[in-house]
Amino acid sequence: MIQKPKGTKDLLPEESYKWQDAEAKVKKVLESYNFKEIRVPVFEHTELFQRGVGETTDVVQKEMYTFDDKGGRSITLRPEGTAGVVRAYLENGMGSLPSPVKLWYNMGMYRYENVQKGRLREFHQIGAELIGSGSYLADVDVILMANNIFKALNIPGIKLTLNSIGCPKCRAAYQKILKEFIGENLKDYCDTCKTRFEKNPLRILDCKEKRCKEFNQGAPMMIDYLCDECKEHFENVKTMLDSLNVKYEIDSTIVRGLDYYTKTVFEFVDEKSGLTVLGGGRYDGLVEEFGGQPTPAVGFATGVERLMEMYKEYNPDLGEKVPDLYILSMGIEENKKALEISENLRMAGLTVEKDILERSFKSQMKYADKINAKNLLVIGGNELQEGKAKVKNMESGEEKEVSLDSKAIISVIK
Numbered sequence: 001m002i003q004k005p006k007g008t009k010d011l012l013p014e015e016s017y018k019w020q021d022a023e024a025k026v027k028k029v030l031e032s033y034n035f036k037e038i039r040v041p042v043f044e045h046t047e048l049f050q051r052g053v054g055e056t057t058d059v060v061q062k063e064m065y066t067f068d069d070k071g072g073r074s075i076t077l078r079p080e081g082t083a084g085v086v087r088a089y090l091e092n093g094m095g096s097l098p099s100p101v102k103l104w105y106n107m108g109m110y111r112y113e114n115v116q117k118g119r120l121r122e123f124h125q126i127g128a129e130l131i132g133s134g135s136y137l138a139d140v141d142v143i144l145m146a147n148n149i150f151k152a153l154n155i156p157g158i159k160l161t162l163n164s165i166g167c168p169k170c171r172a173a174y175q176k177i178l179k180e181f182i183g184e185n186l187k188d189y190c191d192t193c194k195t196r197f198e199k200n201p202l203r204i205l206d207c208k209e210k211r212c213k214e215f216n217q218g219a220p221m222m223i224d225y226l227c228d229e230c231k232e233h234f235e236n237v238k239t240m241l242d243s244l245n246v247k248y249e250i251d252s253t254i255v256r257g258l259d260y261y262t263k264t265v266f267e268f269v270d271e272k273s274g275l276t277v278l279g280g281g282r283y284d285g286l287v288e289e290f291g292g293q294p295t296p297a298v299g300f301a302t303g304v305e306r307l308m309e310m311y312k313e314y315n316p317d318l319g320e321k322v323p324d325l326y327i328l329s330m331g332i333e334e335n336k337k338a339l340e341i342s343e344n345l346r347m348a349g350l351t352v353e354k355d356i357l358e359r360s361f362k363s364q365m366k367y368a369d370k371i372n373a374k375n376l377l378v379i380g381g382n383e384l385q386e387g388k389a390k391v392k393n394m395e396s397g398e399e400k401e402v403s404l405d406s407k408a409i410i411s412v413i414k
Helices: 013-032 046-052 058-063 082-091 136-152 168-183 191-199 201-206 210-216 228-243 304-314 332-347 361-370 381-386 406-413
Strands: 043-045 066-068 074-077 101-110 122-131 158-164 262-270 276-282 297-303 325-329 352-354 375-379 388-393 399-403
Touching: 013 101, 013 122, 013 136, 013 304, 043 046, 043 082, 046 058, 046 074, 046 082, 082 101, 082 122, 082 297, 122 136, 122 304, 136 158, 136 228, 136 262, 136 276, 136 297, 158 228, 168 191, 168 201, 191 201, 201 210, 228 262, 262 297, 276 304, 297 304, 325 332, 325 361, 332 352, 332 375, 332 381, 332 406, 361 375, 375 381, 375 406, 381 388, 388 406, 399 406
Parallel strands: 325 352, 325 375
Antiparallel strands: 043 074, 066 074, 101 122, 122 297, 158 262, 262 276, 276 297, 375 388, 388 399
């Protein structure tokens, strides 16, 4: 038997309805801020992620699914959503739309990494991108929207952490100081960090190797070397959050795992496990990096698999969608009537099941019970002749007689 590849997961019907429930709640939050859904290709030219995500990141260096297509072009399955969304923004002339442009997505992503709980090679992200505003107010809006997602999903124990990683101007001066600090022990860092030393020493602070983490302790932090503009921007973000009584902590170690971030970066962390559930920040240089005009932007993404683990934990009473009605019938004319009623009820938004295996009455009764149908309607010869039948509530056992009219049946079971 052929099995699914390592790092992938089948989402079975008993789970998918829970995902749909959570996704609908998240969508409602995003749309309340007037974000519009966008869908981009599952694969892009590899250069897009090399330039956008950054050649010194773990994503590009170690985790991308990259291959040559039959035309010899280097293609990569999307490892994250922002680069593809910004490419679509530029390619489709969305810069001419009223600014800012607010986009959200719910898409599958692909990274070749160690498989662990809540972390797969094929995974899903819900993300939001606000393109066209450099104001601190945009940062605050996006952070508040993310915060409201956890409220909508009834997920407690989430801590907001903030940092600022500056702009290219103040970051250049900081990197010189950081290189002096790291250079003292560079020979003992991992090979990946050694290659990052000249290109992007800030990325060394994000290394997960134990010995590199130890050497990084006491390293100078970007937040202490911000230019006046970046400092003012960050202070304004904090002031606005304070005014709304949104609790947060400053974590100067946050650098995020992607090179395009500037100024504000943030993470929502599960206090119980210490794992980041949602992360994001500002990326003011990415649109220009892809050939567009200088355009500020800010956004976030959350891994749906990890989010769903928490959603199910704190919402244990999620009920599976079950049929509103099962219609039990046998015989040509009876089945015709059952078909007519079931189609009318489905068009009215109800979930209806009926026999399509030509089973006996007894077998149909057992099936209706197994699928937890809320109501049962029996159409036999007598019911057909009289134009009346009984609707039985399967939980209470109560029966109500109704005419074999779709509107009358709907009024009883709704």
